[in-house]
Each structure stands twice: as C-alpha cells, then as structure tokens.
Amino acid sequence: MNRPSLKTEDYQHLLALRTGLRRFLHWSEEQAHAAGLTPSHHQLLLAVRGHDDPRGPTIGDIAGYLLLRHHSAVELAQRAEALELIHRVEDPDDRRVVRLVVTDKGQAALEQLTALHVEELARLADDLRPVWEGLEAAPPGREPERKPAPLARGGSTSKRGPGGTKSH
Numbered sequence: 001m002n003r004p005s006l007k008t009e010d011y012q013h014l015l016a017l018r019t020g021l022r023r024f025l026h027w028s029e030e031q032a033h034a035a036g037l038t039p040s041h042h043q044l045l046l047a048v049r050g051h052d053d054p055r056g057p058t059i060g061d062i063a064g065y066l067l068l069r070h071h072s073a074v075e076l077a078q079r080a081e082a083l084e085l086i087h088r089v090e091d092p093d094d095r096r097v098v099r100l101v102v103t104d105k106g107q108a109a110l111e112q113l114t115a116l117h118v119e120e121l122a123r124l125a126d127d128l129r130p131v132w133e134g135l136e137a138a139p140p141g142r143e144p145e146r147k148p149a150p151l152a153r154g155g156s157t158s159k160r161g162p163g164g165t166k167s168h
Contacts, residue, residue, distance in 0.1 A: 013134040035109050042109075042110070044080050044085075058091075058098065059077060062076075084103055084106070085106035085109070088101075
C-alpha cells in the first residue's frame with residue numbers, strides 16, 4: 001500500500017487541532033471545579049442528561065459514553081448519588097436493570113456548565129474551523145480519509161490515565 005506523502009502543513013493542522021482540544025478540555029475541567037464538581041461528575045451528568053432514552057441510561061451506557069470499565073462507572077455513579085447529583089431508578093420493564101436520572105441539584109449544576117460550554121464552543125469554532133478544513137482537504141495524490149464511525153456504546157478495557165480518562 002502506498003503511504004500518502006505528508007507535508008509540514010498536515011502536521012501543523014494536527015498539532016493545532018490537538019492543542020485546541022486539549023485547551024478546551026482543560027478549560028472544561030476548570031469550569032467543573034469552579035461549579036463545585038469534579039470533571040468526572042460533570043461528564044457523568046452530561047452523559048445521563050444527554051442520553052436518548054427518557055428512562056435514563058444504564059451503567060453500561062455510562063461506561064460506554066465515558067470510556068470506563070463497568071466497575072469504574074458504578075463507583076462514579078455511587079459517588080455522584082452520595083452528592084445527590086443523580087439517583088438510581090429501577091427500570092419499569094426489567095427490574096434487574098437500574099437506570100440513572102439527574103436530580104434537581106445535578107440539573108442546576110449541569111445547566112450552568114452547559115451554557116458556558118456552548119458559549120466556549122461557539123467561540124472556538126472560528127479558531128478551529130480552518131484546522132478542520134485543512135484536515136478535510138485531500139492534497140493531490142492522497143485519498144480523503146474515511147470519517148470514523150460514531151462511538152459504540154459499551155465499556156472499554158483500554159488503559160486509563162489520571163482521573164480514569166483514556167491516555168493517548
């Protein structure tokens with residue numbers, strides 16, 4: 001297989017994208033702390049509230065969204081429940097299944113953080129749009145990259161860095 005010829009511009013675009021993502025994630029962590037939450041609690045609240053099933057996500061769903069092992073998702077949910085950010089409810093269709101629901105306290109914190117994040121993403125869009133466009137443009141002689149499939153639900157067994165995040 002012929003490898004594409006990479007140019008300095010390709011490396012620059014990738015560096016700018018990764019730097020922008022890391023800055024956003026760092027900013028997001030600071031916002032969570034300022035709101036009195038850990039970044040993991042913020043991510044959990046977002047995963048629960050953003051889940052498409054009105055009954056709420058299962059622990060397995062949460063593990064998939066946050067790229068955690070099942071037992072780590074259980075521990076995170078237990079800590080968030082102790083802080084009254086979420087509560088567990090029995091699935092009405094299958095009593096073996098437990099679903100997670102955001103409490104009023106968790107919803108208030110999440111709304112505050114989400115509003116800030118939407119504003120920040122709108123601000124960053126102008127900075128990152130040229131980077132995306134540079135990565136999407138296929139130089140002559142190089143086939144365009146396939147877009148990755150959306151993340152599947154389910155746990156991951158990859159190694160984690162500090163705070164349970166996946167290390168790269």
